[in-house]
């Protein structure tokens with residue numbers, strides 16, 4: 065199975081023709097309240113891809129707790145390793161205009177309460193049924209670093225999606241098997257301007273030099289570049305008609321984790337992940353846009 069250590073939020077989204085200017089009030093056209101957070105989105109993606117999936121994270125004591133837990137369960141994610149802590153559930157406050165431009169304020173709240181001790185307890189609990197651990201950067205950095213080391217020691221395949229990009233201690237990379245940055249994250253972390261496959265290869269080598277076994281740099285509609293010590297491959301994207309690219313990266317990483325947990329080889333797992341990312345762009349929203357196994361299989365077979 066897959067163990068996801070990361071963020072859980074309620075995504076509060078208002079849709080309006082244009083975004084308000086500072087101090088201004090505008091009328092909205094629509095509003096949604098759904099499960100979000102990179103950790104939770106990747107857990108949903110792994111579960112929808114067919115993997116037994118456990119989420120490790122924190123929610124608060126409020127109405128949004130139920131939105132988060134119900135959302136995870138509805139997609140088949142196990143919630144037994146989620147702690148309820150004093151205070152409020154994390155929130156992403158999102159505004160979207162008619163052209164799809166958005167701005168977002170993420171308030172971590174309960175996500176800031178996740179501790180290394182909680183992660184250790186969940187690893188002890190889930191050890192026997194876990195093959196892959198998925199990490200992102202929306203919980204405290206020292207918790208992510210600790211989880212990578214503890215996951216590696218437990219024998220898991222540790223996958224780090226370094227998003228949102230932020231400076232990381234060099235020591236983390238030795239515990240990471242697979243890193244999955246997009247172009248902007250790869251640029252921010254390596255200092256190499258990643259604007260295409262050649263620069264992505266150089267960025268991939270930057271991660272390998274620091275101890276990562278496999279770098280998968282995702283390039284949106286331009287596909288992905290896979291870099292290991294043995295081989296470099298540029299894999300073109302599946303051709304789809306995108307309507308909203310939100311959560312393509314989360315769909316990619318979650319499906320990758322599920323495929324690896326099922327014992328798939330890395331090339332096949334990469335193709336599955338890319339199909340999931342492509343399909344996520346064909347539906348609006350974040351977690352609601354993540355495809356299930358049947359849809360991914362259909363695209364792979366097409």
Ligand code: ADP
Pocket residue numbers: 246247281282283284285287288301302303304306309310311312313314316337338339340341342343345
């Ligand atoms: P993020 O959402 O983190 O920025 P990307 O946009 O790079 O990540 O998307 C992750 C993966 O999803 C890509 O490697 C690609 O395989 C797939 N994908 C994303 N956007 C598209 C697109 N417009 N067309 C086809 N596939 C896409």
